[in-house]
Amino acid sequence: MFPSPQRYDTMTYRRTGRSGLLLPAVSLGLWHNFGGVDTLENARAMIHRAFDLGITHFDLANNYGPPPGSAEESYRMILRQDLAAYRDELIISTKAGYLMWPGPYGEWGSRKYLTASLDQSLKRMGLEYVDIFYSHRPDPNTPLEETMSALDHAVRQGKALYVGISSYSPEQTTAASKILRELGTPCLIHQPVYSMYNRWVEDGLLDVLDKEGIGCIAFSPLAQGLLTTKYLEGIPEGSRASKPTSFLKPDQITPEREAQVRRLNVIAQGRGQSLAQMAIAWVLRHPGMTSALIGASKVQQIEDCVAALKNLEFSAEELQGIEKILAG
Numbered sequence: 404m405f406p407s408p409q410r411y412d413t414m415t416y417r418r419t420g421r422s423g424l425l426l427p428a429v430s431l432g433l434w435h436n437f438g439g440v441d442t443l444e445n446a447r448a449m450i451h452r453a454f455d456l457g458i459t460h461f462d463l464a465n466n467y468g469p470p471p472g473s474a475e476e477s478y479r480m481i482l483r484q485d486l487a488a489y490r491d492e493l494i495i496s497t498k499a500g501y502l503m504w505p506g507p508y509g510e511w512g513s514r515k516y517l518t519a520s521l522d523q524s525l526k527r528m529g530l531e532y533v534d535i536f537y538s539h540r541p542d543p544n545t546p547l548e549e550t551m552s553a554l555d556h557a558v559r560q561g562k563a564l565y566v567g568i569s570s571y572s573p574e575q576t577t578a579a580s581k582i583l584r585e586l587g588t589p590c591l592i593h594q595p596v597y598s599m600y601n602r603w604v605e606d607g608l609l610d611v612l613d614k615e616g617i618g619c620i621a622f623s624p625l626a627q628g629l630l631t632t633k634y635l636e637g638i639p640e641g642s643r644a645s646k647p648t649s650f651l652k653p654d655q656i657t658p659e660r661e662a663q664v665r666r667l668n669v670i671a672q673g674r675g676q677s678l679a680q681m682a683i684a685w686v687l688r689h690p691g692m693t694s695a696l697i698g699a700s701k702v703q704q705i706e707d708c709v710a711a712l713k714n715l716e717f718s719a720e721e722l723q724g725i726e727k728i729l730a731g
Contacts, residue, residue: 404485407455414457415712419618419693422591424565426494426694428687429709430460432622436700439473445701447481452702454486454493456709462594462620462696463528464498464539465520471503475527483529493534497524498569498594500539512542512550521557536563537594538579540570547575551582558588565591569622573607580615590617592693597621597686599630599667599729609691618693621686625697630682632668635661659731666728670721679704680711685725687715 416425431453437446450461467474475497486493499520502510510516521536536557538550554566566588568579576593583590593612597604601623612619625631664678671681683695697708 404451406451406486406489410455410457412457413712414709416457417693419592420612420691421616422565422589422618424494424591424618426460426618426620427458428694428712429458429683430462430620430694430696431458431705432462432696432698433474433478434462434464434467434622435698437474437477438468439470439476440468441477443477443480446477447485448702449699449705450478450481451485453705454489456705458705458709459492460494460496460694462496462622463524464501464537465503465524466501472523472527475524479527479529495528495530495533496535496537496567497521497528497533498537498539499524500537500542500569512538512540512545512553514549514553514556517550517553518556521562525562532561533563535565535567535591537567537569538571541568541572541575547578548582551579552586555583555586555588567592567594569594570596573611576608576611576617577615580611580617590615592618592620594620594622594696596623598624598626599682599685599725600626609689613691619689619691620694620696621692622696623698624683624686624695625679626682629660629664630667631679632664632677635664663728663731667725670724670728674714674721676711676714677707679707680714683708683711684715685717687711688717 415428417428419426461478463475463478465472499517500510500512503520508515508519517538525533536554538554542550557563558566566583568576568590571579571593580590595604595608609619628634668678671678674681676684686692686695699705
């Protein structure tokens with residue numbers, strides 16, 4: 404199976420901070436639906452279609468599954484079977500920070516854990532290096548210098564080309580960036596959660612990233628599916644909210660939230676978009692936003708999300724309308 408020769412014709416690529424690296428405006432995350440409990444052929448079909456659409460960036464972490472580690476193992480099989488010849492066209496990232504094995508060295512941000520975790524991730528994926536290696540979360544009990552030094556060490560070992568951080572506060576990001584710059588391995592990118600329903604990055608983080616020249620890739624731009632019309636008529640079988648392993652719980656889908664989604668959907672329809680497409684465009688409206696990191700359970704969802712790039716402009720009236728709805 405060969406990728407589409409037209410795969411780069413319509414995708415938008417954005418520069419990552421002040422680096423030389425371009426990322427697709429929509430990237431594919433393997434947080435859910437690519438693990439050992441999922442169908443490998445469906446995962447394969449989604450990755451193939453994503454690459455055909457110009458999505459070159461695939462985002463993983465050591466704990467993605469379930470079970471933890473299995474998303475990386477699934478990705479290895481798909482890479483080996485289909486995409487090995489295209490490795491130099493791919494940006495593959497992984498992370499370490501959450502619990503992966505028992506004992507005091509199986510999570511957080513110590514040099515011991517980050518180094519061991521990256522080695523395990525490379526083995527699971529059958530790779531010599533990843534393009535981006537992240538500290539998945541700040542560790543309150545490990546000196547930031549140690550965590551950042553471990554990221555720098557990964558680059559110097561040739562096991563990662565770039566490094567990033569995820570879910571660090573503005574203050575932690577400033578400090579981490581300073582340490583990495585002094586070590587000679589600048590922080591490439593920050594991966595925060597960001598959507599219409601979770602706007603914490605607007606309280607200082609985006610300003611820090613702009614000042615430091617760090618890219619930003621927002622995960623959960625659809626708020627785990629809340630910013631779609633999927634849950635307006637109940638919880639569909641097989642959806643994220645229907646799965647016991649999901650972070651999205653049925654009690655989050657309240658009548659008030661449903662009413663809000665219906666009103667947002669009216670604005671989206673006026674823009675000629677689905678609600679999901681508008682939510683992605685809304686995240687990408689920031690000049691410093693490198694990419695929106697989507698999840699998917701079927702090929703059609705990836706196609707729908709990428710189609711958001713056809714209309715990224717908002718009128719002042721549209722933005723005001725969205726703000727009014729979000730304000731309740």
